[in-house]
Amino acid sequence: MKKIILAIIIVLTLTFIPINVMALESEKYYQNSNGVILTQKELNFVNNFYGKDYFKKMTLEDYDWIKDLNINTSKVQVVKYDDEKNSISLQSISHSTASKGIKIAKSCSKTCTVITNVEWYKNPAIRSYDVIGHRFTNTSMASDAILTKVNSSQGTSYFSNFKVFTNGLGCSIKLPDNASNLRIEQKIYLNLGGHVYSSYQHSNQNISLSDSKNYSIGPGTGNVFNFYGSAIGKFDSMNGVDIEL
Numbered sequence: 001m002k003k004i005i006l007a008i009i010i011v012l013t014l015t016f017i018p019i020n021v022m023a024l025e026s027e028k029y030y031q032n033s034n035g036v037i038l039t040q041k042e043l044n045f046v047n048n049f050y051g052k053d054y055f056k057k058m059t060l061e062d063y064d065w066i067k068d069l070n071i072n073t074s075k076v077q078v079v080k081y082d083d084e085k086n087s088i089s090l091q092s093i094s095h096s097t098a099s100k101g102i103k104i105a106k107s108c109s110k111t112c113t114v115i116t117n118v119e120w121y122k123n124p125a126i127r128s129y130d131v132i133g134h135r136f137t138n139t140s141m142a143s144d145a146i147l148t149k150v151n152s153s154q155g156t157s158y159f160s161n162f163k164v165f166t167n168g169l170g171c172s173i174k175l176p177d178n179a180s181n182l183r184i185e186q187k188i189y190l191n192l193g194g195h196v197y198s199s200y201q202h203s204n205q206n207i208s209l210s211d212s213k214n215y216s217i218g219p220g221t222g223n224v225f226n227f228y229g230s231a232i233g234k235f236d237s238m239n240g241v242d243i244e245l
Helices: 002-026 040-050 060-067
Strands: 029-031 037-039 076-082 100-108 111-120 129-137 147-152 155-159 161-165 168-174 183-191 195-201 215-221 225-227 241-244
Touching: 029 040, 037 040, 040 060, 040 076, 040 100, 040 111, 076 241, 100 195, 100 241, 111 129, 111 195, 129 183, 129 215, 147 168, 155 168, 161 215, 168 183, 168 215, 183 195, 195 215
Parallel strands: none
Antiparallel strands: 029 037, 076 100, 100 111, 111 183, 129 168, 129 195, 147 155, 147 183, 161 168, 195 241, 215 225
16 A cells, blocks of 8 residues: 555656746746846846847846836836837837937836936937936826936946926936947836826037026927027937826
């Protein structure tokens, strides 16, 4: 009788081992030389939002930036506008610049994490004060946290030259001199519902920080900025992107 029970246990063990191995194999993880480990879903998002070469140089700080999107458990939506390849966002207006692209991603539960990513394909000649910001309708900010950074060959810099309004916000950033691989990002948190528009405007001449802050938020340049005074005509009027929350 003991031999029969032992045989049954062995058969059951052999039956379940392949199933467990298959379950483990289905959970694929990817690690780069900086110690960043991503799941398949996270890697798919990174490739889509940042490009396929981004993961190779991604740092733990970069991972912390996207971590609260909860990519493994939430539905993340990405909308893009590419200067060189036409828009696939809700706005399909083309324009003349061919040097950079802008994308927006959101992940929502009770509140929404919204990230805007701007990548320069060519090194800009003018390195002055640019602005990046958001306009939102039928929603409001869920947190006072507004994070704006510039990544480049010289490292990462954070900026807090904010103007905050009831319908949106903007931040002036200074592009680093003699740096390449420029990427500008902004992260905000909004309440669920409504619509959010995002815009990055590059100054086409050297201007002061004060000049760059001469704007209000409205359906103007990039569907976000209403420039006035000394800021009029100083930016490149790049199209923006928008997404439903």
